[in-house]
Amino acid sequence: MNQPAPEHLKKTARGEPVTLLEAVSEGLFEEMVRDDSVFLMGEDIGVYGGAFKVTRGFLDYFGGLRVIDTPIAEGGFTGAAAGAAHMGLRPVVEMQFMDFISPAYDVLTNYIATSLYRGAGPMPIVVRGPVGGGNRGGPFHSQNVEMAFFHTPGFKIVYPSTAYDAKGLMKAAIRDDNPVIFEEHKALYRAPTLREVLPDEDYVVPLGKARTVREGSDLTLVTYGAMVHKSIEAAKKLEQEDGVGVEIIDLRTLLPLDEDAIVESLKRTGRVLIVHEDTRTGGIAGEIAIRLNERAFEWLDAPILRVTAIDSPVPYAGSLEDYFLPQVEDIVTAGRYLAAY
Amino acid sequence: MSDSLIAGLDQTQLLGLYHSLVLTRAAEERLEMLQKQGHVTGEIYRSIGQEAGAAGAAFALNRQTDGTGDFLAPTVRAAGALFLFGGELVDFFRQYMGRATGPTEGKEANIHWVDFQKGIIGPVSPLGTMLEVMAGITLSFKVRGESRVGMVFCGDDASSTGAWHEGLNFSAVQRCPLILMVEANQWAFSTATRKNTRVRSFTEKAAGYGIGSESVDGTDVMAVYEAVSRAAKRARAGKGTQMVELRYYRRLGYAQHDPQDYVDPDELAMWVDRDPIDLFERRILEEGWAAESVLHKIRIRAEEECKLVAEQATGEPVPDGREAVKGVYTDTITQHPWTRTDGPYRRDGSELNT
Ligand SMILES: Cc1ncc(C[n+]2csc(CCOP(=O)(O)OP(=O)(O)O)c2C)c(N)n1
Ligand SMILES: [Mg+2]
Numbered sequence: 068m069n070q071p072a073p074e075h076l077k078k079t080a081r082g083e084p085v086t087l088l089e090a091v092s093e094g095l096f097e098e099m100v101r102d103d104s105v106f107l108m109g110e111d112i113g114v115y116g117g118a119f120k121v122t123r124g125f126l127d128y129f130g131g132l133r134v135i136d137t138p139i140a141e142g143g144f145t146g147a148a149a150g151a152a153h154m155g156l157r158p159v160v161e162m163q164f165m166d167f168i169s170p171a172y173d174v175l176t177n178y179i180a181t182s183l184y185r186g187a188g189p190m191p192i193v194v195r196g197p198v199g200g201g202n203r204g205g206p207f208h209s210q211n212v213e214m215a216f217f218h219t220p221g222f223k224i225v226y227p228s229t230a231y232d233a234k235g236l237m238k239a240a241i242r243d244d245n246p247v248i249f250e251e252h253k254a255l256y257r258a259p260t261l262r263e264v265l266p267d268e269d270y271v272v273p274l275g276k277a278r279t280v281r282e283g284s285d286l287t288l289v290t291y292g293a294m295v296h297k298s299i300e301a302a303k304k305l306e307q308e309d310g311v312g313v314e315i316i317d318l319r320t321l322l323p324l325d326e327d328a329i330v331e332s333l334k335r336t337g338r339v340l341i342v343h344e345d346t347r348t349g350g351i352a353g354e355i356a357i358r359l360n361e362r363a364f365e366w367l368d369a370p371i372l373r374v375t376a377i378d379s380p381v382p383y384a385g386s387l388e389d390y391f392l393p394q395v396e397d398i399v400t401a402g403r404y405l406a407a408y
Numbered sequence: 409m410s411d412s413l414i415a416g417l418d419q420t421q422l423l424g425l426y427h428s429l430v431l432t433r434a435a436e437e438r439l440e441m442l443q444k445q446g447h448v449t450g451e452i453y454r455s456i457g458q459e460a461g462a463a464g465a466a467f468a469l470n471r472q473t474d475g476t477g478d479f480l481a482p483t484v485r486a487a488g489a490l491f492l493f494g495g496e497l498v499d500f501f502r503q504y505m506g507r508a509t510g511p512t513e514g515k516e517a518n519i520h521w522v523d524f525q526k527g528i529i530g531p532v533s534p535l536g537t538m539l540e541v542m543a544g545i546t547l548s549f550k551v552r553g554e555s556r557v558g559m560v561f562c563g564d565d566a567s568s569t570g571a572w573h574e575g576l577n578f579s580a581v582q583r584c585p586l587i588l589m590v591e592a593n594q595w596a597f598s599t600a601t602r603k604n605t606r607v608r609s610f611t612e613k614a615a616g617y618g619i620g621s622e623s624v625d626g627t628d629v630m631a632v633y634e635a636v637s638r639a640a641k642r643a644r645a646g647k648g649t650q651m652v653e654l655r656y657y658r659r660l661g662y663a664q665h666d667p668q669d670y671v672d673p674d675e676l677a678m679w680v681d682r683d684p685i686d687l688f689e690r691r692i693l694e695e696g697w698a699a700e701s702v703l704h705k706i707r708i709r710a711e712e713e714c715k716l717v718a719e720q721a722t723g724e725p726v727p728d729g730r731e732a733v734k735g736v737y738t739d740t741i742t743q744h745p746w747t748r749t750d751g752p753y754r755r756d757g758s759e760l761n762t
Contacts, residue, residue, distance in 0.1 A: 110596070110597065110599065111596075111597045111598045111599055113599075114598050114599065114670050115597065115598030115599075115670060118597070136599050136603060138565060138568030138596070138599075138603075138604040138605070139535055139565045139566065139568045139569055139596060139604070140568045140569060140570065141569075142569075142570045143568075143570070163597075166533070166534075167533075167534060169534065170534070170569060170570055170571065202450075203449045203450045203506075204450060205450060205516055205517040205520075205533075206515075206516060206532075206533075207532060207533030207534060208533065347743070374745070374747060375745075377732060377733055377742050377743065377744070377745060378736065378742045378743065379732055379733060379735075379736045379742050380515070380736070382514065382515045382516075382732050383449060383450060383506050383512075383514060383515060383516055383517045384449060384506030384507075384508075384514030384515070384726050384727050385449060385506060385726065386506075386514070386726045386727055386728065386729040387506075387514050387515060387727055387729055387731060387732040388732075389729055390729030390730060390731075390732045391732045393745070396747070397745055397747035397748065398747075400747040400748075401747050
C-alpha cells in the first residue's frame with residue numbers, strides 16, 4: 068500500500084473537476100486510506116472495478132482482502148457485512164444495481180436495522196449502488212429503493228445530487244455508526260454539467276442536513292437526486308416566464324429528514340411543491356406533507372402538491388419511460404398552479 | 409416416419425436443429441447491427457458459443473402451442489430455446505426495440521416475455537427467481553398428474569443466489585418434474601466462476617440436493633440433446649428434479665458494453681475453435697447426414713428471415729407514452745399525473761383516465 072494513488076483518483080488533488088461518479092470514488096478511496104477497517108464487497112467491484120467503474124483501481128491498490136469480488140449473493144454478503152461490522156470492521160457493500168438489494172431485504176430490515184435496539188451493537192455499514200430511471204433499463208435496472216427502507220426504523224438514507232455532496236456524504240456515511248443506504252443516480256454519474264472542482268481537503272457533508280439550492284420567495288420546492296436538476300430547469304422557466312420565485316431545497320439525506328429546513332422555507336413562501344422520481348404512492352412526498360401539516364399548517368397558503376413518477380413498474384420503451392418519469396413541464400405546470408392558488 | 413440417423417432423429421429433425429443454431433446466431437448478429445444503427449432501446453446480450461446448449465435442450469422437450477406441452481424459462485443466453493418453443497423471431501426484435509407490437513408492448517425488454525400456450529415463461533432480471541417459479545409450475549404438473557416437465561435455464565453464477573438454492577431444494581423435496589440447465593460458461597460478468605464456487609462441476613451441488621444430474625459438453629448439440637432427453641425421461645417417470653450442466657464458454661462480453669479485457673485471449677481462442685455451429689456442421693458432413701449445399705441454403709434462409717423480420721419490427725411503432733398507466737392492476741388504471749390532466753381537484757373521471 069506504499070504505492071501512489073491511481074492517477075484517476077487524484078483529480079481533486081490536481082485541482083481538476085470531477086463527475087459525481089468520480090466524487091463517489093474519491094470519497095470511498097480516501098476513507099479506505101484513512102481507516103483500514105473500511106473494506107468493500109460486491110459483484111465485479113475488483114477486477115472489473117464495478118459495473119459503473121466506481122471502484123476502478125481499488126483492487127490493485129488495496130488488495131483482495133479489502134476489495135472483495137463476491138458471488139451473486141446480495142443476501143449473503145450483506146449478512147456477512149453485519150458480522151464483520153460486529154467485529155469492528157466498516158463494510159461498504161455495492162449493489163450492482165440497487166434493484167437487486169431485494170434479496171438482502173431480510174437481513175437489512177430484520178437484522179441490521181434492529182441490531183442496536185436489540186443490544187447487539189451498532190451497524191456501521193454502507194449499502195450503496197446505482198439507482199434511478201431514464202436509462203432505458205426497464206423494470207429491474209431503474210428503481211429507486213429509498214421508500215422500501217424508509218419505513219424501517221434504524222436506517223439512514225442518503226441520495227446526493229452533486230459531486231460535492233456525493234463525496235462529502237459518502238465520507239459522512241462511512242464514518243456514521245448506523246447503517247446507511249446510499250443511492251447514486253445513474254444519470255448523474257457522468258453528467259458533464261455536474262463536473263466541479265472539489266476542495267482538496269478532508270470535508271464531510273453531515274447526514275440529515277438539506278441544502279438550499281436556490282432562493283425564492285413564492286414557492287418552496289422540495290426534492291432530491293436527479294429531480295434537483297429538473298427542478299432547477301423548471302424554476303428558471305417559472306422565473307423567466309411567470310416571475311415566480313422558486314426556492315429549491317435538496318434534501319440530500321432522506322432519513323433523518325431535515326424537517327426544519329423545509330419548515331423554515333415554507334414560513335417564507337407559504338407554498339410547497341414536492342418533486343420525486345420515485346413512484347407516487349408511499350413516496351416521500353406523503354411523509355413530508357403530513358409533517359408540514361403537523362408543524363406549519365398555519366403558514367400554508369395553498370395545498371401541498373407533488374410531482375412524481377406514476378404508480379407502475381419502470382417501463383422499458385423510451386416513450387413509456389418518459390411518460391412514467393416526472394418531466395420539467397410537469398414541475399412548471401405544478402409551480403404555476405401553486406403560484407396562482 | 410422417416411429413418412432415424414442418430415438418437416432417434418431423422419434428417420429433417422437434424423436439419424431443424426442445425427437451423428435453430430444458425431438462426432440464433434443470425435438473429436443476434438442482426439440485433440447487433442440494429443444496435444449500431446441506434447434502433448435498440450437498451451442493452452443486448454449474445455449467446456455465441458452457447459447456441460448448442462439452448463437448441464439441444466429445447467429440442468428434447470415436448471413443444472406444443474395449445475397449452476399442453478412442456479415449459480421453458482430461458483435466459484438471454486438461451487434465445488435459441490425460446491425460438492424452438494415457438495417464440496416468434498419478430499417478437500425478439502420487437503422486444504429489444506421496445507415496440508408496441510411486441511408481446512410486452514414495450515413495457516419489458518429482450519427475451520422477458522410470456523406465452524403460456526407455448527409454454528414460454530420469460531424471466532425477470534433478478535437471478536435465481538425463475539427456479540422458484542418453475543418449481544411451482546412443475547408442482548402443478550405433478551399435482552394434476554400431467555406428463556409435463558419444466559425447464560429452467562440459469563447462468564452458472566445465478567447458482568450463488570438464495571433464490572436458486574431455495575427453489576432447487578423445494579423442487580427436489582417435492583420431486584417436481586423440473587430440469588435445471590446450468591449454463592456453465594465460466595464467467596459471471598467479469599468474475600470467473602471458479603472464484604464464485606468451490607465445486608468443479610455443478611453436478612456436485614446437485615448431489616447436495618439429492619437430485620439426478622449430468623454434465624455435458626455444451627458445444628456438442630447432439631450430446632446436449634441426448635443428455636436432456638434422458639433427464640426429461642427421468643423427470644417424466646416420477647424421478648423428480650434433474651440438473652444438466654452445460655460446459656462451454658461465454659465468448660463475448662457479458663453484454664455489448666463489456667470489452668471483456670479480463671479474459672485470457674488464449675483461453676478464448678481455444679473456445680472459438682470449438683464453435684458449436686462449426687462442430688455440428690463438420691459432424692453432419694462427416695456422417696453424411698446432409699450435403700454442404702443443403703446447409704448453405706439453411707444458413708441463407710436464416711439470415712434472410714432475420715433481415716426481413718428485423719426490418720418489419722424496425723418499421724413498427726413504439727407505444728404511446730400514456731399506455732404506461734395500464735396493466736398495473738387487473739381492474740383499475742393507475743392515475744395519470746395530474747399535471748398532464750386537468751389539475752389536482754378534478755372529480756369527474758378525466759378523459760385520460762378512462
Ligand atoms: C440478484 C441479482 N444480482 C445481480 C444481478 C446483475 N447481474 C446480471 S447478470 C450477472 C452475471 C450473471 O452471471 P451468470 O449467472 O453466470 O450468467 P451469464 O451472464 O454468464 O450467462 C449479474 C451480476 C442480477 N441480475 N440479479
Ligand atoms: Mg456465467
